[in-house]
Amino acid sequence: MQLTLDAYKGDEPIEKPLLLRRPDSDESLSASLERTSLSLCLNGNAFWRVFRDNQGRVTGIRVLNPLDVKIEVDSFGNVTGYTYLGRKYDTTEIKHLSHLRVFGQPEGRGPIQACHAELRGALDVRDHGANWFQDSGVPTGILSSKTPLNAENAEKAKARWIETQGGHRGPAILDGDWSWQSVYLSPEDAQWLQVRQFDNTAIARLFGIPAVLMLAAVEGSSETYANIGQAETTFAKYTLTRYLREIEEAFSDLLPRGTVARFNLEGLLRPDATTRYALHTQALTAGFMSVNEVRSIENLPPIPGGDHKTQAELDAQAEQFEQTDETAAPDQEEEASDE
Numbered sequence: 458m459q460l461t462l463d464a465y466k467g468d469e470p471i472e473k474p475l476l477l478r479r480p481d482s483d484e485s486l487s488a489s490l491e492r493t494s495l496s497l498c499l500n501g502n503a504f505w506r507v508f509r510d511n512q513g514r515v516t517g518i519r520v521l522n523p524l525d526v527k528i529e530v531d532s533f534g535n536v537t538g539y540t541y542l543g544r545k546y547d548t549t550e551i552k553h554l555s556h557l558r559v560f561g562q563p564e565g566r567g568p569i570q571a572c573h574a575e576l577r578g579a580l581d582v583r584d585h586g587a588n589w590f591q592d593s594g595v596p597t598g599i600l601s602s603k604t605p606l607n608a609e610n611a612e613k614a615k616a617r618w619i620e621t622q623g624g625h626r627g628p629a630i631l632d633g634d635w636s637w638q639s640v641y642l643s644p645e646d647a648q649w650l651q652v653r654q655f656d657n658t659a660i661a662r663l664f665g666i667p668a669v670l671m672l673a674a675v676e677g678s679s680e681t682y683a684n685i686g687q688a689e690t691t692f693a694k695y696t697l698t699r700y701l702r703e704i705e706e707a708f709s710d711l712l713p714r715g716t717v718a719r720f721n722l723e724g725l726l727r728p729d730a731t732t733r734y735a736l737h738t739q740a741l742t743a744g745f746m747s748v749n750e751v752r753s754i755e756n757l758p759p760i761p762g763g764d765h766k767t768q769a770e771l772d773a774q775a776e777q778f779e780q781t782d783e784t785a786a787p788d789q790e791e792e793a794s795d796e
Contacts, residue, residue: 460701461721462486464712476711477718480518492520494700497556498664500524501567504539505552507711515711518552528553528563536563552711554703568663603634665696693722 464473481489496503504526505518527540539551555565600614661668667688701720708718737754740746749763 462490462708463719463721465717465719466715471716474712474716476515476517477708480708481520482517483519489518489520490704493554493704496520496523497554497565497700497703498567499569501556501565501570502526503554504541505554505707506541506546507550507552509549514713518711521551526551530563534561534563552707554707556700556703568665601636665692665699667692698722 462473462477464471464477477486479486493503493505500523502523504521504523506521507515508517508519510516521541525542528536529538529540529545531537536548536553538548539546539553541551553565556568557566559566602614606614657671658668661671669688670692701722705718705720709716712718733755737746737751741748741751747764749759752759752763
């Protein structure tokens with residue numbers, strides 16, 4: 458789902474300035490946001506080269522590679538400027554975004570930098586698994602003979618077996634003196650698969666991603682449509698907003714005074730259909746929403762008579778019509794008797 462980046466003055470939406478429609482003239486808004494969020498996620502820092510006109514107003518930005526940016530600080534630890542590919546920039550020319558700020562360090566930290574040991578352990582397990590199957594020294598099987606063999610004959614038998622059976626999936630034909638036994642050492646028996654599964658779940662937690670969204674099921678849990686939808690809402694609410702808030706504030710700092718940038722998260726935080734309909738029913742019953750207001754939320758057109766807030770109003774309207782009919786009935790009877 459594509460998030461929209463909107464501009465506001467106070468609580469009132471206004472027309473989006475060019476900075477929020479296309480911050481970098483050489484790429485789309487989504488590309489600039491992707492580079493920024495990826496930099497924050499993987500490096501803990503994102504740097505924007507800020508372009509201004511003759512009056513100092515911001516006209517655009519360009520996302521820089523954080524690995525090529527060096528932060529310059531004075532003896533007190535205050536940031537005085539930046540160096541990018543050998544060129545120096547002052548603090549008005551570079552906008553620095555951080556994922557996690559640490560006292561005494563000008564650079565921000567991301568999940569990878571903050572949890573390096575845990576990620577290093579996951580990589581070691583992965584490399585161990587790859588080496589196990591390639592260089593472990595565990596034989597694929599045992600070729601045995603009832604007849605005693607010296608070293609020379611054993612090597613010949615081994616070479617002959619590899620020559621005739623290596624790389625072939627067909628059945629092996631052995632005479633009565635020979636037998637073949639495969640050697641199976643399951644990685645699961647050595648708890649290798651369990652460790653890999655634990656690492657997947659741990660990495661998902663480090664990045665704030667529900668395991669179900671990484672297809673890394675947690676043992677003992679069940680995946681249903683409801684809890685997957687809840688996981689998506691939780692991810693948007695507690696993980697994405699951390700990145701989005703930093704980007705919002707950075708754009709707001711570059712916009713004219715009083716104008717702020719906000720992402721529209723309504724689509725991401727929108728409950729599932731069952732939950733929405735239950736909430737709509739409660740709202741209609743309590744009387745603080747009308748049928749047409751509910752239909753508007755569901756992107757449906759209004760219907761005649763749908764602006765009444767409560768069932769009580771509908772009942773009152775019906776009662777009013779009944780009273781009108783009762784009042785009109787005697788008048789009609791009197792007119793009939795006069796005739």
